[in-house]
């Protein structure tokens with residue numbers, strides 16, 4: 461068993477997918493600042509420069525190219541983490557896509573099956589793939605925090621993303637509930653963070669007036685910031701969330717209330 465326990469004072473290693481920019485980058489920064497050794501992964505080679513920029517904040521930062529839709533790459537994930545891998549304790553499934561065409565979603569009636577499959581394979585099956593490969597080490601350590609980035613689109617009807625995106629994020633919510641039940645006796649919690657509209661490249665891929673129009677309907681009156689999502693992830697990664705599993709935390713400025 462690893463030396464990492466909740467009493468040892470050693471911060472567990474955190475692995476983040478889709479960490480090269482936006483929300484994943486902000487999560488990486490926050491977990492590094494909180495003292496975690498961090499394995500930052502992304503399908504984009506820009507992950508290396510992104511990680512390099514954060515190394516001043518904490519000495520133990522590894523970067524690796526990882527496409528969550530590539531089963532072979534994911535099966536080799538343990539090799540990416542080197543010395544940090546045996547102390548893996550926090551997994552943040554953040555990588556995701558939300559295709560647009562000239563700034564618009566495609567309605568179901570017009571959607572290519574290939575696009576549907578690509579979104580489900582990246583967002584939902586990618587979360588399953590990475591989680592399954594990480595589980596043996598979390599179970600061996602008898603400690604783990606799995607944090608899945610879903611979306612307001614998993615919780616209610618939203619106008620901007622397509623049906624594939626909403627279905628994939630709702631699917632992650634269902635997967636998370638089942639995992640939370642299966643893993644509770646292994647000392648592993650599984651929770652979702654559901655952002656509303658957050659400033660990132662993903663939300664720039666729409667007509668220029670769209671975000672300003674949407675912000676008018678958000679009670680807090682603006683889009684969220686990636687670091688505001690990262691703060692919620694940091695809470696779920698910490699000991700303060702010990703008795704919380706199988707839930708979703710909405711980060712949406714009051715845009716959707718349940």
Ligand SMILES: NC(=O)c1ccc[n+]([C@@H]2O[C@H](COP(=O)([O-])OP(=O)(O)OC[C@H]3O[C@@H](n4cnc5c(N)ncnc54)[C@H](O)[C@@H]3O)[C@@H](O)[C@H]2O)c1
Nearest residue numbers: 478482483503527528554555556611655657658660661662
């Ligand atoms: N920005 C928002 O308003 C918002 C709202 C709700 C949920 N989310 C979710 O938050 C997560 C991060 O979104 P973001 O806004 O930072 O998006 P982004 O597009 O700015 O960044 C996504 C990152 O994921 C990476 N990625 C994409 N496909 C990948 C794959 N197959 N394998 C590995 N990496 C891959 C990209 O290279 C990129 O670095 C996504 O899951 C997204 O669905 C975002």
